[in-house]
Amino acid sequence: MARAAELDAFSRHGGRLAAAHAAFPAAPRPWLDLSTGINPRPYPAPRASQAARARLPDPEALAALEAAAAQAFGAPPSRVAAVPGSEAAIRLLPGLLGVRSVAIAADTYGGHAEAWRATGAEITASPHAAEAWVVVRPNNPDGRIAEPEALTASAARRWTLVDEAFVETRPELSLAGQAGGRLIVLRSFGKFFGLAGLRLGFVIADESLIRRLRERLGDWPVCAEAIAAGRAAYPDAAWAERTRDRLARDAARLDRLLGRAGLQPAGGTSLFRRVRADDAGAVFLRLAAAGVLCRPFAGLQLLRFGLPGRPADWVRLAAALSGEG
Numbered sequence: 001m002a003r004a005a006e007l008d009a010f011s012r013h014g015g016r017l018a019a020a021h022a023a024f025p026a027a028p029r030p031w032l033d034l035s036t037g038i039n040p041r042p043y044p045a046p047r048a049s050q051a052a053r054a055r056l057p058d059p060e061a062l063a064a065l066e067a068a069a070a071q072a073f074g075a076p077p078s079r080v081a082a083v084p085g086s087e088a089a090i091r092l093l094p095g096l097l098g099v100r101s102v103a104i105a106a107d108t109y110g111g112h113a114e115a116w117r118a119t120g121a122e123i124t125a126s127p128h129a130a131e132a133w134v135v136v137r138p139n140n141p142d143g144r145i146a147e148p149e150a151l152t153a154s155a156a157r158r159w160t161l162v163d164e165a166f167v168e169t170r171p172e173l174s175l176a177g178q179a180g181g182r183l184i185v186l187r188s189f190g191k192f193f194g195l196a197g198l199r200l201g202f203v204i205a206d207e208s209l210i211r212r213l214r215e216r217l218g219d220w221p222v223c224a225e226a227i228a229a230g231r232a233a234y235p236d237a238a239w240a241e242r243t244r245d246r247l248a249r250d251a252a253r254l255d256r257l258l259g260r261a262g263l264q265p266a267g268g269t270s271l272f273r274r275v276r277a278d279d280a281g282a283v284f285l286r287l288a289a290a291g292v293l294c295r296p297f298a299g300l301q302l303l304r305f306g307l308p309g310r311p312a313d314w315v316r317l318a319a320a321l322s323g324e325g
Contacts, residue, residue, distance in 0.1 A: 010035070010284075011298040014306070020293050028291035032308070032316050035295040037140065037166060037272035039247065040309025042194025043239060045229035052224040062222070065230045069202050072234040073187060074177035081210045082222045082230070086165055086188045086201030087111060089213075093184065093203070094119045096212055097159050099131035109140045109163065132159040137173065138166050141274050141297070141304050142267030148175060155183035168192030169244055169270045179204040189226075191271060192243070193233050200226040247271060250307045257314070258305065261321035266302060274304045290320035 009019055014035030020027070052061070062082060070077040083089045094102070094116045101122040104113050112134045113123055127133035133154050135146045143166075152175070154160040165188040167174045179185040185204040190196030200222055203213055214221070233239075251270040259265070263275035263283070277283050280301040287294055295304040308314045 010293075011296050014293075014295045014304070017293065020288060024288045024291075027289055030291070032292045032313055032320075034306040034308065034317070035293045035304070036196070036306050037269070037304075038191050038196050038306060039194035039243065039271060040307055040313075041243075041246075043229070043233045043236070043243075045193070045195060046232050048224035048228040052228065057220050057222070057224050057227055059219070061224075061227050061231075062220075065222070065227045066202070068231050068234040069187070070204075073174065073185075073202070073204060075179060075204045078207050079179055079204050079210060081203045081205075081213050081217070082226075083201045083203055083213075083217065084222050084226075085190065085196075085199035086163065086186045088199075088217075089186055089201060089203045090163070091115045091118075092213065092216055093161065094121060096209065096216065097132060099159060101130045102132040102134060103127035103130040104134045105136075105139070107139070107142060108134075108136045109165075112136070112163070127154060127158070130158065132161065134161045134163065136163040136165065137175075138170070138269050139267075140166060141272070141295075141302075143269045143274070144267065145173060148173075151175060152178060152183065155181055158182060159184065161186070164188075165191055166269045166271055168240070169247055176204045180206045182206075184209065189230055189233070192240075193229070195229055198223075198226040198229055200230055244270070247307065253314075254305060254307060257318055257321065263303070263321075268304070272304055272306050274302060276302055286323065287320050290316075292317060292320045 010016055017031055017033055020031060066080045066082050067077045070080040090111050101124060102116045103124050103126055116123055124130050137146050151160055151162055159182045161184045162175050163186045164174055176185045187202040189200035190198060247270040254273050255265060258275050263277050266274045266276040268274045278301055280303050284296045284303060308317050
């Protein structure tokens with residue numbers, strides 16, 4: 001079994017099933033992966049046609065995808081650019097903005113600090129003296145919501161990048177319709193729609209920055225499968241509303257299940273829940289030995305759980321939490 005010191009291998013990102021296979025070779029298969037915040041019941045997206053898969057994506061199809069997303073976001077299509085996952089935008093934008101200092105909270109998605117550090121920017125905790133401010137809203141991993149007034153006021157003075165990867169569960173919180181000037185918003189497709197492998201995201205920003213971003217990305221930023229899925233999913237408001245209701249119910253159910261196991265709530269969204277435990281490392285290792293993968297946090301007594309999908313997954317998680325798995 002993996003030692004507690006090896007938890008760091010699973011703390012950077014969720015979804016590291018190959019590492020879990022190697023660290024816990026005796027764990028039951030298949031793994032129940034609850035280490036990410038991805039909807040376990042994905043959108044029934046159509047596949048791209050054989051003809052579309054056999055050629056480079058048409059500019060008209062890409063424009064139609066961006067228009068569908070813009071309509072859903074409440075933003076002008078001229079301010080919306082598709083990217084191969086919001087992670088790609090996180091890595092590209094620091095170089096495009098070219099600032100020397102950025103404020104990023106310590107308890108947030110670590111990819112932002114990595115991206116800015118790679119450009120040589122100084123990373124601080126306070127936005128007051130920084131040239132840019134990065135905020136994940138709702139925050140990953142604790143779900144906190146930064147005040148919108150603070151963000152729009154910040155954008156009057158500095159680049160303000162709002163990562164809305166999990167906002168689809170609460171779209172009323174989105175600032176996408178206000179993006180422009182120095183306010184940049186990122187949106188993720190894969191988490192809410194449960195299709196993270198398609199690698200689709202969006203940047204909503206001022207037209208001049210969108211043009212520069214497109215120059216960096218080139219003519220074919222996303223694949224035919226992503227275009228087909230996004231064009232179908234974004235206009236499907238009925239599916240989105242049903243899914244938000246289901247995710248909220250499932251998040252409440254997960255809270256009850258984790259609470260019965262003695263794990264204390266410590267924030268989250270309806271796509272993931274964070275809990276506190278004095279023996280978080282031992283809980284992680286016990287679950288992993290039962291073939292259930294959650295997300296630990298290095299040096300902290302915290303764990304994050306995504307939602308089980310199938311009825312059998314709920315039963316398996318309950319058994320593992322009780323020590324019966």
